[in-house]
Amino acid sequence: MNEEISRIKVLSDAFGPSGMEDDVIRKAMQSVPEQYDTKLDTMHNLYIVPKEKKDGCAILLDAHCDEVGFIVQAVLANGTVRFLPLGGWNPVNVAGSAVKIKTENGFVSGIVAAKPVHFMSEAEKKAPISFESLVIDAGTSSKEETMALGIVPGCFIVPDVTCEYIEKQRIFKGKAFDCRIGCAALLQTLHSLPETSNTVTGVLTVQEEVGERGSSLAVQNIKADVAICFEGCPADDSFESPDMVQTAMKKGVMLRAFDCSMITHPAFQKFALDCAEKADIPYQVAVRKGGGTNGGIYHLHDIPTIVIGIPTRFAHSTAGFCSYDDYLGAVRLAREIIKNINQNVIDSFRHVVM
Numbered sequence: 390m391n392e393e394i395s396r397i398k399v400l401s402d403a404f405g406p407s408g409m410e411d412d413v414i415r416k417a418m419q420s421v422p423e424q425y426d427t428k429l430d431t432m433h434n435l436y437i438v439p440k441e442k443k444d445g446c447a448i449l450l451d452a453h454c455d456e457v458g459f460i461v462q463a464v465l466a467n468g469t470v471r472f473l474p475l476g477g478w479n480p481v482n483v484a485g486s487a488v489k490i491k492t493e494n495g496f497v498s499g500i501v502a503a504k505p506v507h508f509m510s511e512a513e514k515k516a517p518i519s520f521e522s523l524v525i526d527a528g529t530s531s532k533e534e535t536m537a538l539g540i541v542p543g544c545f546i547v548p549d550v551t552c553e554y555i556e557k558q559r560i561f562k563g564k565a566f567d568c569r570i571g572c573a574a575l576l577q578t579l580h581s582l583p584e585t586s587n588t589v590t591g592v593l594t595v596q597e598e599v600g601e602r603g604s605s606l607a608v609q610n611i612k613a614d615v616a617i618c619f620e621g622c623p624a625d626d627s628f629e630s631p632d633m634v635q636t637a638m639k640k641g642v643m644l645r646a647f648d649c650s651m652i653t654h655p656a657f658q659k660f661a662l663d664c665a666e667k668a669d670i671p672y673q674v675a676v677r678k679g680g681g682t683n684g685g686i687y688h689l690h691d692i693p694t695i696v697i698g699i700p701t702r703f704a705h706s707t708a709g710f711c712s713y714d715d716y717l718g719a720v721r722l723a724r725e726i727i728k729n730i731n732q733n734v735i736d737s738f739r740h741v742v743m
């Protein structure tokens with residue numbers, strides 16, 4: 390199996406809900422090219438800094454390394470566990486799934502239990518599922534038994550899913566492609582930098598899913614002229630009518646023009662689209678009525694930012710799909726931008742055009 394495919398699998402499998410990303414960071418550090426130093430801040434954002442600075446512009450590559458997950462709130466008398474979501478979840482996608490709980494003594498397996506149909510009243514069958522109606526069962530029968538496994542309030546939880554590459558369809562099935570597929574694209578871009586006089590720095594940011602908290606700290610420690618945020622962005626092609634699809638899997642990289650956190654700088658967006666056109670990289674432009682990215686933080690700190698998304702089916706669910714070719718396109722586009730951008734282009738972002 391090639392190195393990139395194994396890296397994607399390792400990163401997808403890594404344990405990294407918002408606030409407990411260390412396993413992802415450790416695995417990413419093993420994949421940092423030799424020409425880079427790494428450092429961490431107190432939140433554990435990982436800065437990947439080139440040993441050698443060049444004279445061109447400073448380009449920041451960002452991807453968030455956290456995934457949506459859960460946190461233990463309380464252990465109940467019957468041994469089941471009440472929990473809260475970390476990041477945005479639809480509770481319907483959580484009920485019935487297998488999870489992994491990280492304790493001081495290692496991982497414990499659990500199942501998110503909703504009341505089985507046999508025990509539901511007619512009214513309960515019609516009621517919407519909420520987190521209040523879900524518990525995690527670790528196969529125990531008392532609070533003491535559960536706590537003896539190391540499960541206590543504050544333990545972090547993620548879906549128990551193992552990533553696989555389905556070669557025939559050139560897709561991955563697994564968890565956390567939002568944004569581990571972006572982390573993989575960032576690392577691969579650093580491994581395959583084009584000839585350039587620009588200085589390229591990477592940052593794997595924590596806690597994006599709970600409100601861009603990692604990038605809010607990272608931006609204070611970084612000096613950059615422009616930023617590229619890689620995202621494992623939600624694909625809508627299996628839900629939307631064909632006319633309205635903004636982000637389809639296997640249709641190329643997504644360049645986000647608009648979401649709730651940022652209106653992408655039109656000149657930077659155009660520059661990126663031109664790069665994609667010239668290099669024959671398939672792309673799609675997305676205007677999203679929801680969502681947000683770390684771009685929302687960087688652009689408010691005078692760092693023009695574009696978002697390169699790798700469409701991910703069922704983001705913020707226990708498992709999803711993403712396409713290897715969309716990933717390869719994201720790396721190629723980032724390389725084209727790094728190769729072609731210069732101070733004149735960046736200066737033009739300050740000009741009025743009408």
Ligand SMILES: [Zn+2]
Nearest residue numbers: 567568620621
């Ligand atoms: Zn994301």
